[in-house]
Amino acid sequence: MMEGLPPAVSWPPLETLMRLTLALGVGLFVGLEREWRGKEAGLRTFGFASLLGAMGGLLGTPFAITAVALLGVLVGFLNWQSLRANEGAELTTSAALLVTGFTGVLCGLGHVVTPAAVAVTSAGLLTWKERLAGFSSKITAEELRSAILLAILAFAIYPVLPTAPVDPWGLIVPRVAWVTVILIAAMGFVNYVLLKLFGTRGVEVTGFLGGLVNSTVTVTELAHRVKETDGRLQDVAYRGVMLATAAMAMRNAALLGILSYRALVNSVVPLTLILLSSIGLALVRARKTPSSAAAVPSLPLESPFSLTSALKFGAMLLLFQVVGTVGQSLLGHAGFYAVSALGGLVSSASAVASAASLSSHGSLSPTTAGVGATIASLASAAVSFVVVARVAGQRALTVRLGWALGTVFVLGLAGAFVQTRIGGLFP
Incomplete structure (x- = not known):
């Protein structure tokens, strides 16, 4: 049928x-x-x-x-x-x-x-x-636990965090702060994997790609790896920091171009100088310094990332967000540059995006927005030096980066001076 x-x-x-x-x-x-x-x-x-x-x-x-x-x-x-x-x-x-x-x-x-x-x-x-x-047979118990912990941070905790401010003044947004925690942990995990797969070559790639996301996070992770390997990653970490700085300038310029073309025009000179000088110094050092890949036979990497460091950095971001918002509310446009500098200490992208948004809505002149973006970028480069000096604990690396980032800082300031002197196309 x-x-x-x-x-x-x-x-x-x-x-x-x-x-x-x-x-x-x-x-x-x-x-x-x-x-x-x-x-x-x-x-x-x-x-x-x-x-x-x-x-x-x-x-x-x-x-x-x-x-x-x-x-x-x-x-x-x-x-x-x-x-x-x-x-x-x-x-x-x-x-x-x-x-x-x-x-x-x-x-x-x-x-x-x-x-x-x-x-x-x-x-x-x-x-x-x-x-x-x-691949599975080579995974250690610590690596497996770290992968699971990273998944918990991203897919279990993040979705349930409030998207709106939790305080009466609208200053603390837990989900925004938690994004940085996830970002730091993920950057550490990626660096760990690349180091195991490609040796020191992976650090330089991560330095540039990480700088496109958050240069301070990337530099912090590189500094931790230098300390963890007793200074054996100084050369590649130096190039990674410089490439992260170049990527940061490129990303900030792209943000300005997308959100406010006029603000980009009024900051093109200093941002270009920051970008080119960072790449140039990284390449010059790369030619003079032989690759250290052969000098690092094995890297004693204990953990893919440090949750404690990620949480501390998230707390710092939250603190600067509160301080920056209060400063801007109290001082108005006069405090904008100070807010930009504070934002650049943690994430210049947020400060640049804020400047571009204010400029596009007419709340800020393109010239002021361009200068603020430059200040945020230079503050990000400056904090990279401070992070390496305090975390890596290697005097030779600190001196090298001091000269290199100092040169970038001076050229950026000179570019900002020239930009304001010649006047923007959109004052």
Whole structure:
């Protein structure tokens, strides 16, 4: 009896053929790896499994459930046969078959992108068996705990924090402060991974990329790594700090350009000088100083990141946010430069974005906004020197960065003076 079968099914030939073809391609794509490894379930089995799911999806929900149930029976028979041959259970192949069957159902329902993405991911998981096993075997208990802790910070604590101020004056926004805590922890984790994978080359890459997000956070992390390795990362940390400073200037210029083109025009000279001098000093040092990668045979990295440091930095950010807001409220435009300097001590991006926003809304002149952005950028460069001097504990590195960042600071001030003298296009 065929009571469950619809009396008439309207399947457009071309669309139906496309769905079945996609299902077959998905099954063959995943089954290719199993065939290459000499498994009992290979190309044809995975192709049939995906087609079975597609037929179920075309016929409707009851038939889709029946198709998946039949695949379950097939998986049970496959494992029974493998156990009888004393070859162990085929758990990975069984899981791949079930996923392929569900993917076929999606194809039958008319999905395109999702089945293709699932097939590529499944094939990748099967193909990278040795690499994934090797990677997991090298993970230490501390690294695993740190990864879980980072996930808790980002996905468990952050979403439940209030988005609005929690005090009557509107000064303390917990979620904004917690973003910095997550950022510091994530930067430490990325630095740790890059150091393990690429050695000291990874530090310089992280220095630049981290500077695009928060140069102070990046410099703090680099200083901790210098201290942790007893100064063996001085050369690459120096270049990382200078590249982070260059990235900071580039990011601040981009923020001004996006939020207030007029403010960017009125700060283009000092920001350009900060950017070029930072890159130039990093490159000059790179030529004169041989790479220290060979001098660091092993790095005694105990933990991917320090939660204590992240929490302390978050508290500092919250303090400066409160002080900056109060100062701006009490002093008005006269205190704007002071607020910009305070903002640059923790995150020049926030100070620059604030200046650009005020300028775009007409609350601040483009010239004042441009100077404020320059002050915030120079304050960020100055605090980088203070952080390295206090955290790294290496006099040689402190002196080198003192000269380099001092040069950047002087050139930035000179650029700001020239900018105000020549006058902005939009005063």
